[in-house]
Amino acid sequence: MSERRVRVYDGKASLATAVAARFVKRMREILDEKPEAHVVLTGGTMGEAVLAAVAGAKGSDKVDWSRVTFWWGDERYLPKGDPERNETQSRRALLDALDLRPEQIKAFPALGEHATIEEAAEAYAAELAAAAPDGADHPVFDLTFLGVGPDGHVASLFPDHEAVRDRANVVLPETNSPKPPPERLTLTLPVINSSERVWLVMAGSDKAGALGLALADANPADVPVAGVRGRLRTVFFVDVDAAAEVPENLLTRERFWTAAHEVPQA
Known part of the structure; x- marks a missing residue:
């Protein structure tokens, strides 16, 4: 049975530090149990801040990063190396410092690498399928990071867009994003929800x-984040500002803890 939890921290810095520490701990545990791990990354201010904190987190040097493959939940369809690409932000924050092999970094195609954005989506779906167990169309994701927009969008699944309702595809092109740039590539909600754990x-x-x-x-369909459910656990890591207007009964119903309390593993 999937569990949903909320954890609240005093501010953005403590939030990033805490999530990074938990990520390092969780990766060590996963790699103690499995020969390899698959992690889905996100972009944005907090996504980059968490990865930057991972670089300095206690025990990060004890993680066997050579056994971790990194994917992304979505990407801005921009040229390779563009500073607005999630891949670029993730490399700058952490990945370039980990001495990973090229095949460990599974970035979405960049603008110009395929004739159309639709072909780019098909290419990433094929790459996911190539890394999947027999009979599956994508790997088992051990942990997926997501940011959340003020409108409730996750990855590039926006309210009232067809992509958020899609149950047939693994990767979709988004050509009319309400926030720039208009062209993006995204995993679909069922693929996100196939992750063992989702951390928002x-x-x-x-x-x-x-x-x-x-x-x-x-x-x-109206608030995409409301449809996110990891197979084992879904954890909302938030700061006090993000939690300030949420009714206490909702936080309690979701098994709410503050960072000051002893908390079971995420």
Whole structure:
């Protein structure tokens, strides 16, 4: 049975540090149990802050990063190396310092690498399938990171867009994003929800509405984050500003702890 939890921290810095420490701990545990791990990364301010904190986290040097493959939940369809690409941010924050083999970094195609964005989506779906167990169309993701927009979007699945309702595809092109750039590539919600664990990192008062609607089980077509459910666990890591407007009964219902309490593993 999948569990959903909320953890609240005093500010963005403590939030990033805490998530990074938990990530390092979780990766060591996963790699003690399995020969390899698959992790899905996100971009944005907090996504980059968490990865930067991982680089300096206690025990990070004890993780066998050579056995970890990194994917992304979505990507801006921009040229390779563009500073707005999630891949670029992740490399700058952490990946370039880990001395990974090229095949460990599974970036979405960049603008110009394929004739069309539709072909780019097909290419990433094929790469996922190539790394999948027999009979599957994507790997088993051990942990997926997600950011959340003020409108409740996750990855590049936006409210009232067809992509958030899609149950047939693994990767989709988004050609009319409500936030720039308009062209993006994204995993679909069923693929995200196939992850063993999903960690959503949210900071700022502009995220309070999205958090409240997610915990109130809003319609995912209207609030995509409300449809996120990891197979084992879904954890909302938030700062006090993001949690400030959420009714206490919703936080309690979701098994809420503050960072000051002893908390079971995420």
